[in-house]
Amino acid sequence: MIDETLRRVLDDAGQAIGPVPEIPADDLRRMYRHMLVLRTMDQRMLSLQRQGRIGFYGLTTGQEASVTGSVYPLLPGDWLFPALRETGAAMWRGTSIRDIVCQLIGNSGDVLIGRQMPMHFSDRKVNVVAWSSVIGTQLVHAMGAAWAAKLTGTDDVMVGYIGDGGTSSSDFHAAMNFAAVQRVPLVVFCQNNQWAISVPLSAQTASSSIAIKADAYGMPGIRVDGNDLLAVIVAMREAVDRARTGGGRRSWNR
Secondary structure, eight states: OOOEEESSOOTTOBBOEEEEEEEOHHHHHHHHHHHHHHHHHHHHHHHHTTTTTTSSSOOOTTHHHHHHHHHTOTTTOEEEEEETHHHHHHHHHHHHHHHHHHHHHTTTOOOOTOOSSOOOOGGGGTBBBOOOOOOOOHHHHHHHHHHHHHHTTTOOEEEEETTTTTSSHHHHHHHHHHHHTEEEEEEEEEEESSETEEEGGGGOSSSOOSSTTHHHHTTTOEETTTTOOOHHHHHHHHOOOHHHHOOSOOOOOO
16 A cells, blocks of 8 residues: 655754755755745746736745755656646756746747747756646646657656646546556656645545555555655655656555
């Protein structure tokens, strides 16, 4: 069975309560600065959205550690298939704030030249694919890309992001089932902020957690404190290494 214990490295006061991963001090400072940038950008973009100067914006506020920690362990060749609140993952990999803002405003600096809705950002330079407003579809795209990576023999890993509400979608089921059966190099990263737009978690799933849903597909699943940057990094390192080496499906020989 899936271990539903919440993984943590830091307690609420920021003190270590578990093994601390080895991370260079410069990287820790860079991640801290990145989370501050995300919070500051959220405040500014929300203000512009409320003024009617941009049409749509998805806040990362409260989820900065999840976004930053999930992308830190990845290699440059790995691909990201974000949902609404993972624009910061592209920024960590090199997408500029200017590129993000131009796309949100829809001006002449939009690298997507007006072919996507605001906030539906993609950046080929850093291997980030645009998400869709249709809930969960990016997970199927991530699974397909992971299958292609397996067929072509590359060691690239695909990361598909999804929210708690998306785990109740048919595309989530299709992607999870196919990925596990074919052992493709896919990591599914779910951010559970307790709300699927206007629907609370309790009204859209009877599962005891999101992580336990992996058990039905024969996949490893873990719960992590999304506000614990170090715990997210540790869990993501494990998941990425397992995906890269073909270990995504759990053995049923118990």
